[in-house]
Amino acid sequence: xxxxxxxxxxxxxxxxxxxxxxxxxxxxxxxxxxxxxxxxxxxxxxxxxxxxxxxxxxxxxxxxxxxxxxxxxxxxxxxxxxxxxxxxxxxxxxxxxxxxxxxxxxxxxxxxxxxxxxxxxxxxxxxxxxxxxxxxxxxxxxxxxxxxxxxxxxxxxxxxxxxxxxxxxxxxxxxxxxxxxxxxxxxxxxxxxxxxxxxxxxxxxxxxxxxxxxxxxxxx
Amino acid sequence: xxxxxxxxxxxxxxxxxxxxxxxxxxxxxxxxxxxxxxxxxxxxxxxxxxxxxxxxxxxxxxxxxxxxxxxxxxxxxxxxxxxxxxxxxxxxxxxxxxxxxxxxxxxxxxxxxxxxxxxxxxxxxxxxxxxxxxxxxxxxxxxxxxxxxxxxxxxxxxxxxxxxxxxxxxxxxxxxxxxxxxxxxxxxxxxxxxxxxxxxxxxxxxxxxxxxxxxxxxxx
DNA sequence: GTCTATATTGTGATAGAC
DNA sequence: GTCTATCACAATATAGAC
Numbered sequence: 001x002x003x004x005x006x007x008x009x010x011x012x013x014x015x016x017x018x019x020x021x022x023x024x025x026x027x028x029x030x031x032x033x034x035x036x037x038x039x040x041x042x043x044x045x046x047x048x049x050x051x052x053x054x055x056x057x058x059x060x061x062x063x064x065x066x067x068x069x070x071x072x073x074x075x076x077x078x079x080x081x082x083x084x085x086x087x088x089x090x091x092x093x094x095x096x097x098x099x100x101x102x103x104x105x106x107x108x109x110x111x112x113x114x115x116x117x118x119x120x121x122x123x124x125x126x127x128x129x130x131x132x133x134x135x136x137x138x139x140x141x142x143x144x145x146x147x148x149x150x151x152x153x154x155x156x157x158x159x160x161x162x163x164x165x166x167x168x169x170x171x172x173x174x175x176x177x178x179x180x181x182x183x184x185x186x187x188x189x190x191x192x193x194x195x196x197x198x199x200x201x202x203x204x205x206x207x208x209x210x211x212x213x214x215x216x217x218x219x220x
Numbered sequence: 221x222x223x224x225x226x227x228x229x230x231x232x233x234x235x236x237x238x239x240x241x242x243x244x245x246x247x248x249x250x251x252x253x254x255x256x257x258x259x260x261x262x263x264x265x266x267x268x269x270x271x272x273x274x275x276x277x278x279x280x281x282x283x284x285x286x287x288x289x290x291x292x293x294x295x296x297x298x299x300x301x302x303x304x305x306x307x308x309x310x311x312x313x314x315x316x317x318x319x320x321x322x323x324x325x326x327x328x329x330x331x332x333x334x335x336x337x338x339x340x341x342x343x344x345x346x347x348x349x350x351x352x353x354x355x356x357x358x359x360x361x362x363x364x365x366x367x368x369x370x371x372x373x374x375x376x377x378x379x380x381x382x383x384x385x386x387x388x389x390x391x392x393x394x395x396x397x398x399x400x401x402x403x404x405x406x407x408x409x410x411x412x413x414x415x416x417x418x419x420x421x422x423x424x425x426x427x428x429x430x431x432x433x434x435x436x437x438x439x440x
Numbered sequence: 441g442t443c444t445a446t447a448t449t450g451t452g453a454t455a456g457a458c
Numbered sequence: 459g460t461c462t463a464t465c466a467c468a469a470t471a472t473a474g475a476c
Contacts, residue, residue, distance in 0.1 A: 018459075034341045037256035040452065050461055055453060057459095113340035119406045120333035121254045126406040142411040163436060168412050168422065169429060176400035181392055183403060186339045186346040191362040192388050202388065209389060216383060217437035238441075260470065270443055275471060277441095 019057050022047045026054075026068045031114045035065045036121070069118055073129040075108060076115055076179075081134065084145045084171070090152040094174065095211045101178040102207040106200065112183035145171060163220045170218075177210060239277050242267045246274075246288045251334045255285045256341070289338055293349040295328060296335055296399075301354065304365045304391070310372040314394065315431045321398040322427040326420065332403035365391060376438075383440045390438075397430060 016024070025047035029038045040061055044051035058064040083096045105111065119126055130138040149167040156162030181188050181203065189199050236244070245267035249258045260281055264271035278284040303316045325331065339346055350358040369387040376382030401408050401423065409419050 032341075034254060034256060034337070036254060037341055039450090041450095051452085052454080052462085053460060059453095061452065110340070113336065116333065116403055116407075117254070117337035117340050119404065120330070120337050121252075121257055123406040126410050129407060130410050138410050139413060142413050146412070165429070165433065166425070169426060169433070171411070172401055172408060172426075173397060173433065175404070176396040177393060179404070180396035180400040183336055184339065184395070184399070186343040187336075187349060188392060190346050190350050190358050191391070192366070193359060193362050205386070206389060206392075209385070213385065213389070213393065213437050216439065217433050219436060219439075259468090261468095271470085272444085272472080273442060279471095281470065 018047075018049065018053065022049065022054055022057055022064075023067060023071070026064050027072065030065060030068050031110045034114075034117055035069075038065075040064075069125055070128065070132065072111060072115060073125075074132045075104065075111055077129065078132060078134065079104065080175075080178075081141060081145060085148050087148075090149070090156065091215060093149075094214055097174055098178060098210050098214070099207060102203055102210075105178070105182045106203055109182050109185065109199075112179045113185065116183050160220060162218055165218065173217075174214065177214065181206070238267075238269065238273065242269065242274055242277055242284075243287060243291070246284050247292065250285060250288050251330045254334075254337055255289075258285075260284075289345055290348065290352065292331060292334060293345075294352045295324065295331055297349065298352060298354065299324065300395075300398075301361060301365060305354075305368050307368075310369070310376065311435060313369075314434055317394055318398060318430050318434070319427060322423055322430075325398070325402045326423055329402050329405065329419075332399045333405065336403050380440060382438050385438065393437075394434065397434065401426070 022043070026038075026043045029043045029046055033039070033042070038061075040051050040054055043064075044054055047054075054061075054064060058067060079100050080097050083093050083100065086093070088096070115129065119129070127138045130141050134141065136144070146167045149170060153162060153165060153167055153170070157164050185199065188194070192198075192202065194202055242263070246258075246263045249263045249266055253259070253262070258281075260271045260274055263284075264274055267274075274281075274284060278287060299320050300317050303313050303320065306313070308316070335349065339349070347358045350361050354361065356364070366387045369390060373382060373385060373387055373390065377384050405419065408414070412418075412422065414422055
């Protein structure tokens with residue numbers, strides 16, 4: 001964001017650069033409280049600076065939340081989209097998407113909750129979520145993904161090795177199965193009776209089992 | 221909530237009872253803005269009353285949001301849980317859950333976004349979401365659902381008609397596939413290039429196709 | 441029960457010293 | 459660049475008339 005200058009100095013409280021520290025703190029607090037529930041005060045405290053500094057670096061809360069969302073959005077889909085538009089075999093794509101996405105979300109388990117919550121209340125940010133993928137415009141991302149998958153499905157169905165399925169359903173099924181358990185984590189944990197460690201192991205097992213589950217559903 | 225009296229009078233602006241009208245308005249606004257983004261002012265306007273009345277009926281914003289969440293929570297899972305703990309065949313359960321849940325969510329498409337957003341920022345409300353099901357305590361809901369499903373899976377695997385799967389994974393897969401498309405609706409619509417009507421038709425097709433998809437994944 | 445003030449606190453944002 | 463002090467207004471909540 002409108003960064004007034006680029007000096008970086010050593011020896012700060014916990015060096016990282018003030019701007020980056022503020023951004024990290026904002027990320028933490030926005031995830032914890034949601035964008036409208038977050039307080040600039042709390043972010044400042046989390047970053048170990050005064051709240052006036054947040055305005056110095058990011059001008060306004062809206063701008064700061066925009067910066068945080070931009071960074072978070074780049075984590076959720078890009079890798080997955082890259083796989084889906086590649087020229088790998090469809091089975092490889094499915095396995096890779098599950099492996100990549102679950103592994104990433106194990107590192108950032110609260111990301112889906114934050115992103116989906118943002119989308120629900122600021123749908124206009126959706127375009128950014130999708131396009132942050134590859135720099136393509138969102139409409140093209142969708143067309144390319146669906147086009148690539150459709151072509152592969154068609155070939156497989158013709159060869160008699162796939163049960164027919166709409167590419168739209170396939171893609172959404174894949175995203176659903178990967179992202180939902182994190183987005184609904186509190187519900188999942190309570191329903192299954194899992195503490196934090198058990199939830200993590202649940203996902204690790206899932207990462208191993210989901211590809212086979214999904215591929216069985218595609219057999220003729 | 222602490223209702224001062226129970227008189228109902230006819231001939232109100234659009235009769236329904238003031239308290240109910242406020243609750244509906246609050247529901248609308250909380251879904252639109254999220255709990256912390258919602259303003260009592262906006263709710264009052266939506267209900268066609270003065271904001272002092274909201275406090276008269278519900279005492280505080282927190283209490284009002286609690287009442288709204290309670291009502292919304294009762295929509296998402298109870299029906300599904302009832303099916304899963306019943307003594308129907310497992311195939312029937314899967315078909316029924318998909319049918320029931322997608323049909324319900326077609327009527328209330330923004331419910332999942334609201335609920336998941338709430339859970340992300342108020343995880344303590346999760347217990348209420350799960351227990352509103354049957355009045356059972358949340359832990360028992362989970363145990364009973366998993367127990368019932370596990371027994372059915374075991375029998376089928378033994379009979380050679382099912383591929384082995386953890387009941388936990390099966391249940392979460394089912395919920396994921398039903399709820400996620402709504403929870404991530406803006407993302408889904410953009411990715412697939414759907415307007416509102418097309419999204420609805422996408423779900424209608426999904427309701428027809430998903431049972432078969434899911435059951436194929438369970439074959440040995 | 442419903443309204444019009446109004447009290448009170450919370451919160452984003454700016455000014456200005458260092 | 460970073461802080462302290464403060465402004466201005468938004469937002470919840472209450473008092474009291476009708």
